[in-house]
Every structure is written in C-alpha cells, then in structure tokens.
Amino acid sequence: MLELKNICFEVRDDSGAAAKDILRDVSLTVDEKCFVVITGPNGGGKSTLAKLIMGIERPTQGQILFEGRDITGLSITERAQLGLGFAFQQPVRFKGLTVQDLLSLAAGRALDVNSVCGYLSEVGLCAKDYVEREVNGSLSGGELKRIEIAMQIARSPKLSIFDEPEAGIDLWSFQNLIRVFEKMRETIKGPVIIISHQERILEIADRIIVIADGRVKAEGAKNDVLPQLLVDSGACDFYKGLRI
Amino acid sequence: MNEVDKSLLSKISGLEAVPPGAYNLRVNGSSAGRADSENVSIRPKDDGTGLDIHVRPGTRDKLHIPVIVSQAGLVDVVQNDFFIGEGADVSIVAGCGIHNDSHAQMRHDGLHIFHIDRNARVFYEEKHYGEGLGSGENVLNPVTDIFMEAGAYMEMETVQIEGVDSTRRITRAVLGEGATLIVREKLMTHDSQTAETAFEVDLNGDDSSANVISRSVAKDRSSQIFLSRINGNSRCMGHSECDAIIMDNASVKAIPEITANHGEASLIHEAAIGKIAGEQLIKLMTLGLSQEEAESQIVNGFLK
Numbered sequence: 001m002l003e004l005k006n007i008c009f010e011v012r013d014d015s016g017a018a019a020k021d022i023l024r025d026v027s028l029t030v031d032e033k034c035f036v037v038i039t040g041p042n043g044g045g046k047s048t049l050a051k052l053i054m055g056i057e058r059p060t061q062g063q064i065l066f067e068g069r070d071i072t073g074l075s076i077t078e079r080a081q082l083g084l085g086f087a088f089q090q091p092v093r094f095k096g097l098t099v100q101d102l103l104s105l106a107a108g109r110a111l112d113v114n115s116v117c118g119y120l121s122e123v124g125l126c127a128k129d130y131v132e133r134e135v136n137g138s139l140s141g142g143e144l145k146r147i148e149i150a151m152q153i154a155r156s157p158k159l160s161i162f163d164e165p166e167a168g169i170d171l172w173s174f175q176n177l178i179r180v181f182e183k184m185r186e187t188i189k190g191p192v193i194i195i196s197h198q199e200r201i202l203e204i205a206d207r208i209i210v211i212a213d214g215r216v217k218a219e220g221a222k223n224d225v226l227p228q229l230l231v232d233s234g235a236c237d238f239y240k241g242l243r244i
Numbered sequence: 245m246n247e248v249d250k251s252l253l254s255k256i257s258g259l260e261a262v263p264p265g266a267y268n269l270r271v272n273g274s275s276a277g278r279a280d281s282e283n284v285s286i287r288p289k290d291d292g293t294g295l296d297i298h299v300r301p302g303t304r305d306k307l308h309i310p311v312i313v314s315q316a317g318l319v320d321v322v323q324n325d326f327f328i329g330e331g332a333d334v335s336i337v338a339g340c341g342i343h344n345d346s347h348a349q350m351r352h353d354g355l356h357i358f359h360i361d362r363n364a365r366v367f368y369e370e371k372h373y374g375e376g377l378g379s380g381e382n383v384l385n386p387v388t389d390i391f392m393e394a395g396a397y398m399e400m401e402t403v404q405i406e407g408v409d410s411t412r413r414i415t416r417a418v419l420g421e422g423a424t425l426i427v428r429e430k431l432m433t434h435d436s437q438t439a440e441t442a443f444e445v446d447l448n449g450d451d452s453s454a455n456v457i458s459r460s461v462a463k464d465r466s467s468q469i470f471l472s473r474i475n476g477n478s479r480c481m482g483h484s485e486c487d488a489i490i491m492d493n494a495s496v497k498a499i500p501e502i503t504a505n506h507g508e509a510s511l512i513h514e515a516a517i518g519k520i521a522g523e524q525l526i527k528l529m530t531l532g533l534s535q536e537e538a539e540s541q542i543v544n545g546f547l548k
Binding site: 054056075076077080081084085086088092094095096097098101105106108151155 | 459487521523524526527528529530531532533534535541542544545546547548
C-alpha cells in the first residue's frame with residue numbers, strides 16, 4: 001500500500017550547505033489494513049517522516065510509493081486526492097471558518113447539521129455546541145485536536161496519518177482519544193499511521209516502528225517490539241504517558 | 245426597474261420584489277417606490293435632499309432603504325435622517341449597488357443620521373456592491389452619524405466585497421449613558437481599488453460601550469486605510485479591532501487611536517495585518533483543495 005525506499009531528508013543552512021541529516025536511508029512498508037504506530041524520542045525524525053509521506057516536505061533522496069505508484073514528486077493536493085489524509089500535531093486555526101465548514105471541506109461535500117453532529121459525537125464533542133463555532137483561538141487545544149480527528153473520520157482517506165494526536169490535550173480528552181483510536185482499529189478500512197509516544201496507543205498497534213537519530217531503530221509486530229521498548233525506556237517513563 | 249436594477253437590488257438587500265413593511269427604493273436619484281407601515285413613516289425632506297424616517301416609540305419593525313445607481317455618469321447625493329423612538333426595536337436594511345457600463349465615474353454619497361432615543365435598539369445592515377463592463381469608476385462614500393441616548397443599542401454590519409473602485413467611509417457615533425454600539429465591517433478590495441474607512445466614537449455617558457470590529461482582505465494592487473478613533477470621556481468600555489489579510493502587491497494601513505479623558509475609561513485597540521498563514525493553506529490542501537481553492541475558502545470564511 002505504502003512503501004518508502006531509502007528516504008533521506010537533510011536541512012540546509014543559509015549558505016545552502018547541508019547542515020543536518022533529519023532522516024537517513026529510511027525504508028519501510030505499510031500494508032493494507034495495518035495499524036502502525038511510529039514512535040521514538042523527540043527530534044528523531046518521526047514528524048518529518050509523516051510530512052514527507054503527505055508531501056508537506058520533500059525528501060532529499062529516495063522514493064515514496066502509494067498503491068504501487070511513485071508519488072515522490074506529487075503535490076500535497078495530488079496526494080490528498082489519491083487518498084492520503086493527515087491530522088496535524090498542532091491543529092490550524094481559521095478565523096471565520098466554522099466546524100461545519102471544515103468538516104464539509106474534509107468530507108468533500110456540504111454536510112448537514114446531523115452529519116456534522118455524527119462526526120463530532122464520534123470524537124466525544126457535544127455536537128450542538130460546536131457546529132457553528134469558528135475554528136479559532138476560542139477553542140481549547142483538546143477541542144481543536146478532536147475536531148482535527150473528526151475531519152479525518154469525515155474524510156475517510158485510504159491512508160490516514162495522525163501526527164502525535166495526544167500532544168496538547170488534557171487527560172480527560174486523552175481517554176476519549178484512546179477510545180476513538182480503538183474504534184478506528186476495529187473498523188479499519190485502510191492503513192492508519194500514528195506518530196505517538198503513548199503506551200496506550202502503542203498497545204493498539206499491529207506494528208510498531210521506532211525512529212531515532214533519523215533511522216529505523218526497530219520495526220516489527222507490536223508483541224515483538226513493545227516489550228523491549230518499555231524496558232529500554234523504563235526509568236524515564238517516556239512511554240507511560242507522563243509527557244502529556 | 246429593469247433586470248440590471250433588479251439584480252443589483254437582490255445583491256445588496258436580498259430582495260426579489262417589493263418588501264413587506266416600510267421601504268423606500270431609490271433608483272438613479274429618485275424614489276422608485278415607497279411605503280409606510282403602521283409604525284414607520286418615510287417622508288421626503290422638504291428641500292428634496294433625502295428622507296426623514298420616523299419609527300414610533302416601543303414598536304418592533306423592519307424597513308428597507310436600498311439605493312440603485314445604473315445611469316451613466318450619475319452622481320447621487322442623499323441625506324436620510326432616522327428618528328428611532330424610545331424603546332423601539334428595528335432592523336434596517338440599507339445599501340447601494342452600482343452598475344457602470346460607461347467610461348464615466350458613477351458615485352453615491354449617502355449620509356445617514358441616526359437619532360436613537362432612550363432604550364431603543366437598532367440593527368443596521370448595509371451592503372455595497374459594484375459591477376459593470378465600463379472603465380468608469382464606481383465610487384461609494386457613505387457617512388453614518390449616530391446619536392445614542394441613554395440605554396440605546398445599535399449593531400451595524402457593513403459589507404463591501406466586490407466592484408467598488410473607491411470608497412471613503414466615515415462612521416461617527418456619540419453615546420450617552422449605558423448606550424452600546426457594535427460595528428462589524430467586512431471589506432475586500434481588488435485590482436487598483438482604494439478604501440478608506442474611519443470610525444470616530446465618543447463614549448460620553450457612564451457605562452457606555454463600543455466595539456468596532458473590522459475584517460478586510462486587500463488583493464492585487466489595492467490599498468486600504470483603517471482609522472479607528474475612540475474617545476473615552478466617561479466610565480466606559482471601548483474596543484476596536486482591525487484584522488487584515490494582505491495579498492499580492494496590496495497595501496493596508498491601520499491607524500489606531502484611543503484616548504482616555506476619564507479615569508475609569510477602559511480602551512483597547514487590536515490591529516493585525518498579515519498574509520494567509522502557510523499552515524492554513526497546507527491544511528486545506530491536505531483535504532484535497534488546490535492552493536487557489538484553499539485561498540478562496542480562507543478569504544470567504546474570513547469575510548463571512
């Protein structure tokens with residue numbers, strides 16, 4: 001379904017010289033109906049990898065294939081139209097655009113209030129209070145995050161990418177978030193890739209990929225990777241959810 | 245009215261036919277229809293310069309005062325006085341549409357003066373729109389003077405988003421004790437259009453308050469100037485906000501001025517000018533929109 005071949009990504013300084021390698025020769029494959037969690041320490045290149053898949057960043061080297069097609073040179077819009085979806089780590093605010101507007105844009109059709117309410121209920125928001133709300137600074141981080149996830153549900157892409165869905169949300173919202181992903185896991189239609197530090201999310205995964213220092217450090221079935229991951233990180237409680 | 249006039253009327257007021265209730269329809273400098281309602285009377289001034297509109301105290305009503313300019317080269321000047329009786333609650337739909345297929349400038353200078361009595365409420369809506377294939381300029385220069393007695397309340401919504409080459413908009417208000425004024429302005433300029441909008445609010449009565457909110461988009465080579473002057477002359481609250489999206493080679497100037505002449509005046513001004521945030525475009529592109537479609541959605545939402 002999705003294949004990354006020898007992906008490298010480097011940032012350059014003002015003179016154009018290569019300043020830092022963010023990703024180094026990353027190759028991985030994500031199969032149909034696979035729930036993948038990409039994890040690893042901050043600064044390891046996880047979010048960059050997600051952005052490369054969506055086309056928000058372009059690799060310095062390497063190839064990205066989706067359903068057998070080389071999408072490396074395609075724009076964000078073209079990738080979205082092929083069926084890739086992306087939920088931002090920090091949801092974007094829009095003055096003037098309402099929750100209903102954004103969910104309609106995500107769904108690709110004008111949604112009526114009932115449909116909007118349905119999607120909002122799925123992410124635990126009391127729908128009536130939100131349909132007409134502007135997606136602006138008046139919404140809390142947790143509310144924005146859940147609306148961001150509702151947009152992905154409304155969009156129903158072939159491949160969904162969530163960049164740290166747990167970041168910036170309160171503990172109460174987090175419990176709901178886990179339920180949303182558990183449900184997504186049960187009703188999975190296409191591959192879901194989640195960038196996360198959370199043990200609760202790692203536990204839902206079919207496969208876990210560990211990215212550190214720009215490389216794939218470990219990859220495999222959850223039961224093979226997770227126990228070692230918890231041992232390795234144990235003392236700092238990195239994956240126990242204390243970083244929320 | 246011909247089809248052009250009917251289309252303009254629909255665009256500025258949403259009217260497809262003669263509205264129910266009190267109205268005056270001004271087409272090319274003269275009245276093309278007028279009606280009173282039980283509690284609203286609309287009378288031409290003796291000197292022919294405009295209308296005197298009286299709303300009886302304590303009544304609820306809605307009235308329409310649209311203006312159409314479609315005659316080549318016309319410069320239309322009018323002064324309408326609104327006398328809103330004590331405790332009345334009225335909604336007023338005004339606005340002006342210009343259709344210019346000529347090479348001559350066409351202009352409407354409308355002065356609206358509101359005398360709002362004690363505890364009366366006014367919701368005032370004004371849309372401005374221009375169109376036409378001619379090279380002549382479409383010019384609209386509205387002036388609104390508002391005098392508010394104790395406890396009076398007014399909301400004013402103005403929209404100008406297309407086809408007006410030049411506008412100088414002046415809104416002045418004097419508020420008495422406990423009076424409240426809320427102004428929401430939506431403005432878009434494109435090509436080489438210019439727009440100047442100036443607010444001057446005197447908060448004279450204790451517990452009076454004013455909130456002036458402007459959202460604008462400047463495209464192409466157009467230019468905008470936003471001036472907001474709020475004078476706190478009593479124990480009062482004043483807030484003005486100018487929020488502008490700038491695109492292409494446009495220019496936007498925001499000039500805030502708040503003056504406190506009383507120890508318990510509380511005044512705030514906020515102004516922000518900037519391009520569309522890149523992350524907003526990217527977000528909408530991840531939903532499958534092209535960059536142009538994303539820009540359009542963001543601008544339309546901003547001015548909604």
